[in-house]
Amino acid sequence: xxxxxxxxxxxxxxxxxxxxxxERFAAVTVSNxxxxxxxxxxxxxxxxxxxxxxxxxxxxxxVAGLAGDPMFSLCxxxxxxxxxxxxxxxxxxxxxxxxxxxxxxxxxxxxxxQTVVVDYGGANVAKPLHVGHLRPAVIGxxxxxxxxxxxxxxxxxxxxxxxxxxxxLIITEIRRRQPELVYFDPDYTGEYPKEPPFxxxxxxxxxxxxxxxxxxxxxxxxxxxxxxxxxxxGRRGYYALWEHIMTVSMMDLKKNxxxxxxxxxxxxxxxxxxxxxxxxxxxxxxxxxTRISEGALVVDVKEETDTKExxxxxxxxxxxxxLYNTTDLATIVERRKLFDPDRIIYVVDKRxxxxxxQIFRCAKKTELVxxxxxxxxxxxxxxxxxxxxPFKTRDGGVMRLEELVGNIADEVYNKMADRDMPEEERRxxxxxxxxxxxxxxxxxxxxxxxYIFDMERFTxxxxxxxxxxxxxxxxxxxxxxxxxxxVEVSAPSGRDYGEEEKNLLLTLSRFADSVEKxxxxxxxxxxxxxxxxxxxxxxGFYHANKILSESDETKKSEWIVLLKLTLAILxxxxxxxxxxxxxxx
Numbered sequence: 001x002x003x004x005x006x007x008x009x010x011x012x013x014x015x016x017x018x019x020x021x022x023e024r025f026a027a028v029t030v031s032n033x034x035x036x037x038x039x040x041x042x043x044x045x046x047x048x049x050x051x052x053x054x055x056x057x058x059x060x061x062x063v064a065g066l067a068g069d070p071m072f073s074l075c076x077x078x079x080x081x082x083x084x085x086x087x088x089x090x091x092x093x094x095x096x097x098x099x100x101x102x103x104x105x106x107x108x109x110x111x112x113x114q115t116v117v118v119d120y121g122g123a124n125v126a127k128p129l130h131v132g133h134l135r136p137a138v139i140g141x142x143x144x145x146x147x148x149x150x151x152x153x154x155x156x157x158x159x160x161x162x163x164x165x166x167x168x169l170i171i172t173e174i175r176r177r178q179p180e181l182v183y184f185d186p187d188y189t190g191e192y193p194k195e196p197p198f199x200x201x202x203x204x205x206x207x208x209x210x211x212x213x214x215x216x217x218x219x220x221x222x223x224x225x226x227x228x229x230x231x232x233x234g235r236r237g238y239y240a241l242w243e244h245i246m247t248v249s250m251m252d253l254k255k256n257x258x259x260x261x262x263x264x265x266x267x268x269x270x271x272x273x274x275x276x277x278x279x280x281x282x283x284x285x286x287x288x289x290t291r292i293s294e295g296a297l298v299v300d301v302k303e304e305t306d307t308k309e310x311x312x313x314x315x316x317x318x319x320x321x322x323l324y325n326t327t328d329l330a331t332i333v334e335r336r337k338l339f340d341p342d343r344i345i346y347v348v349d350k351r352x353x354x355x356x357x358q359i360f361r362c363a364k365k366t367e368l369v370x371x372x373x374x375x376x377x378x379x380x381x382x383x384x385x386x387x388x389x390p391f392k393t394r395d396g397g398v399m400r401l402e403e404l405v406g407n408i409a410d411e412v413y414n415k416m417a418d419r420d421m422p423e424e425e426r427r428x429x430x431x432x433x434x435x436x437x438x439x440x441x442x443x444x445x446x447x448x449x450x451y452i453f454d455m456e457r458f459t460x461x462x463x464x465x466x467x468x469x470x471x472x473x474x475x476x477x478x479x480x481x482x483x484x485x486x487v488e489v490s491a492p493s494g495r496d497y498g499e500e501e502k503n504l505l506l507t508l509s510r511f512a513d514s515v516e517k518x519x520x521x522x523x524x525x526x527x528x529x530x531x532x533x534x535x536x537x538x539x540g541f542y543h544a545n546k547i548l549s550e551s552d553e554t555k556k557s558e559w560i561v562l563l564k565l566t567l568a569i570l571x572x573x574x575x576x577x578x579x580x581x582x583x584x585x
Contacts, residue, residue: 001098001099001102001106001107001108001512003106003108003512003513004087004092004095004509004510005028005029005030005039005510005513007071008028008039008071008085008087009026009027009028011066011069011071012026012028012041012043012062012066012083013026014065015062015063015065015066016043016047016062018065019058019061019062019064019065020061021043021047021051021058021062022047022050024043025043025044025046025047026041026043026062027041027042027043028040028041028085029041029042030510031084031085036084037074037084037085037086038085038086038087038506039084039085039086039087040082040083040084040085041062041082041083041085042081042082042083043062043083044056044058044059044062044077044081044082044083045080045081045082048081054080054081055080055081056077056079056080056081058081059077059078059081059082059083060077062077062083063075063076063077063083070088070090070091071087071088071091072085072086072087072088073086073087073088073089074086087506089497089501089502089505090492090494092502092505092506092509093492093497093505093558094491094492095505095509096505096508096509096562096565097489097490097491097492097561099508099509099511099565100561100564100565100568104149104572105511105512105565105568105569105572106511106512107149107150107511107512107515107516108512108516109150109151110150110151110152113151113152113153114147114152114153114341114342114343115152115153115154115155115339115340115341115342115343116147116152116153116154116155116341116342116343116344116345117154117155117157117335117339117341117343117344117345118140118143118144118147118154118155118156118157118345118347119140119157119159119344119345119346119347119348120136120137120139120140120141120143120144120156120157120158120345120346120347121136121137121140121157121158121159121160121257121264122136122158122159122160122161122348123158123160123161123253124160124161124162124166125160125161125162125166125167125245125246125249125250125253125269126166126167126170126203126204126206126207126245126248126249127166127204127207127208127249128204128252128256128400128401128402129253129256129257129400129401129402130398130399130400130401131383131391131392131398131399131400131401131404132398133401134260134383134401134404134438134442135347135380135381135383135442135447136347136348136349136380137257137260137262138260138262138438138439138442138443138578139347139378139380139442139443139447139524140156140262140347140378141156141261141262141263141578142439142443142524142527142576142577142578143345143347143378143522143524144156145575145576145577145578146515146518146519146522146524146527146576147519147522149515149519149572149576150515150516150519155265155266155339155341156263156264156265156266157264157265157266157268157335158253158257158264158266158267158268158269159268159269159270159331160250160253160267160268160269160270161269161270162242162245162246162249162269162270162271163228163231163232163269163270163271163274163327164228164270164323164324164327165224165225165228166207166211167227167228167231167242167245168224168225168226168227168228168229168231169207169210169211169214169224170203170206170207170210170245171224171227171228171231171238171241171242172210172220172223172224172227173206173207173209173210173213174197174198174206174241175227178197181197181241182237183197183237183238183240183241184237185237186235186237188236188237192236192237192240196244196245196247196248197241197244198244198248199248200248200249200251200252203245203248203249210224225321228321229319229320229321232274232321232322242271246269250267254267256401256402259402259405260401260405260435261435261439261578261579262578268331268334270324270327270331272331272334273327273328273330273331273333273334274327274330276330276333276334276337277322277326277327277330280329280330280333280368281297281315281316281326283366284299284315284366287366287367289365289366290315293312294318295318296314296315296316296317296318297314297315297316298312298313298314298315299312299313299315299362299365299366300312300313301313301358301361301362301365303361310357310358310361311358313325313329313358313359313361313362315329325358325359325362328359329359329362329363329366329368332344332359332363332368332369333368336368336369336370336373340370341373342372342373342374343373343374343375343376344373344374344375344376345376345377345378345522346375346376346377346378347378347380348377348378348379348380349379349380349382350379350380350381350448351379352377352379353377353379356375356377356379357377359375360375360377363375376522378447378522379447379448380447380448381445381447381448381449381450381451382450383442383450383451383452383453384450384451384452384453385452385453386452386454388450388452391404391453404438405434405435405438407455408434408435408437408438408455408458408459409427409430409431409433409434409435410430410434411434411455411456411459412430412431412433412434412437412459412467413426413427413430415459415461416429416430416585419585421584428582429582429584429585432470432579432580432581432582433459433466433467433470433582433585434459435579436466436467436469436470436574436579436580436581437458437459437465437466437467438458438466439466439577439578439579440458440465440466440469440528440577440579441453441454441457441458441465441466443524443525443527443528443577444464444525444528444529444532445525446523446525447523447524447525461585464528464532466579467585468532468535469531469532469535469570469574469581470574470581470582470585471585472535472538472539472570473567473570473571473574473581474581474582474583474584474585475539475542476538476563476566476567476570477567477581477583477584478584479542479547479548479563480560480563480564480567482548483547483548483556483560483563484560487557487560487561489557489558489560489561492558493554493555493558495554495555495558498541498544498545499544500537500540500541500543500544500545501541501544501545501562503537503540503541504534504537504538504540504541504562504566505562506537507530507533507534507537508534508562508565508566508569510530511530511569514526514527514529514530515527515530515576518530518576524576524577527573527576527577528577530573531570531573531574534566534569534570534573535570538566541562545559547559547563
C-alpha cells in the first residue's frame, strides 16, 4: 500500500517535470508548520538558483499543474516559494478504511529481508541484573521486534559473559573459602558432585567481594588470572565448577529477564565461541594479518584516513590468554557459520564505541565476514537520578533491576488506590502498567542520550508516558464494549468531517511511515513519538464527539471502524516496544 507522502511525491514529481523542471526538486516532507498545512515541498527554493527564476514563480507553475486534483484540499504557493499541501478529508478517510483490510495496516515489508543478529544482553553470570542492564535489554528487545515486524529475520542473542575475569575471581574466592572441595584437587579423576557448592544468593555475594578484594591485593588478582587461563585450557575441576556457576546463574537471569518481558532467541555465552578460536587465530596468522607486539598477538586496524588514535586489536595476551576481543571475534565467526547474517547489531554502552570500532575493523580486515556484512553499534546513554548522577539505591549501592521493577509497580499500585477492584487484580494491573511506564520512559528518549529517571513523571497517567498510552487504549476498549461489535463498513460515506476527526485520520495514515523510519534508524523513540501523537489525536476526537450517544448511525458506524483501527495500531506499536495493555485501569 503506497504511503500518502509517497503518492504526493509522485504527483509533485510529475508536476515539476511538466512545468519544465528537474524531478529532483520535488521532495515532499511532513510540514513543520502543521497549523498551516500537512505536507510541504521546498523544491522551488532550490530550483530558483539553477533556473534563474524567482522561487515563487516556479512554485506557482508547479501548483497550477496540480489544480483540481481531488486528493488535495490545499495546494498553494506561498512566498518566497514554499508549496503547502493538505490532503482532503475524503481521501484520508478512504485511505484509512483501506488500511484496516491490509496486512499490518498497509506497511510495505522489506523488499530484501535481512538476516539480523541483535546482541543486547551482555550480562555477566554470577551477578544479579542491576539498573545498568535495563537499557540494553529494553532497547535491544524493541529494535529486534521493530525489525522483525518490518519483515526481517531477526535473532536476539543474550551473549552472556561467562569466560572472563569475573569467573576467575569467583573460582579463586571459592577456593579460598572452601579449599577442601574436590574441584581444586588436580589429581582427582572421579565424577564431580551434581549439586553446586553454593546457592544463588551466596554466588551473588562472592563476586562483588572478590572484585573489591582483588583491587587491593595483586597476588589475588594474579591467582584469578591464572584460574581463568587454566579454565580456558580445560582444567577439569575448574570446568565442573564453572558448570555449577552457569546452572545456578542462568536460572536466575532467565527469571529476571522474563519478568522484564525480554525474550532472547539465543541464550549464548562467551564460552560458546571458544571452539572457534584456534582455527580463527591460525587463519589470521596464515593470511598475514597478525604481528607480535610486546609479546601479544595483535592485528593493526588503523587506517590512513584516521584523525584520532586507533590502537591495534589484541587477539592474545603475552601469556597466551584470550580476552574479550578474542571472544567477540570468535562469536562473529560462530554467527556467520550459524546464520550468515547481513547485519549484526550490538546494543552496548556508548562508552564502548572505540572498542567496537576496533572489533568491526578487525572482523572486516581479517575476512571473518562477507565484505557487505554490516556492523552497527547502538551506543546508549546512562539512566541518572534527578541530580544527574548514576541511579543507585538510597544507601548508595547499585540497585537491582528486580527492585526497580518492583518499586515502579508499587508506585502505580498506590496511584490506583481509589480503584474499585480486587486487591490481586490491582497488583497485577499495576505490574503491567509499571513495566509500560519503565520501558516507555526509557524508549521515548533518544538511545544515545543520558536521561533522568523520574518515578513521578514516568508513572503519571497524563502526558508523554506509558500509562497515558495504556489509559487511552483502555478508554477505547471501554467504548467499544458498549457499542455493537458486528458493524461492517466497507467505505466512508463522504460526509463532513470535524477537525478532530481529520487529525485522527491523518495520524492513522502515517503509521507505515513512522514504522519504516523507526526500522531504518533503529530508533524505538520514533514509535513512541507516533503513539503519543495518535493517543493525543484520539483523545481530542473523543472529547469533541459524543460517540456513544451519536444519533447518526452512518457516522457512528464509521467511528466504530476508527476506534477499532486506532486500538489495533496502538496494540501493534506497544507490542513492538515489548509491553501490553490491561483491559481496565
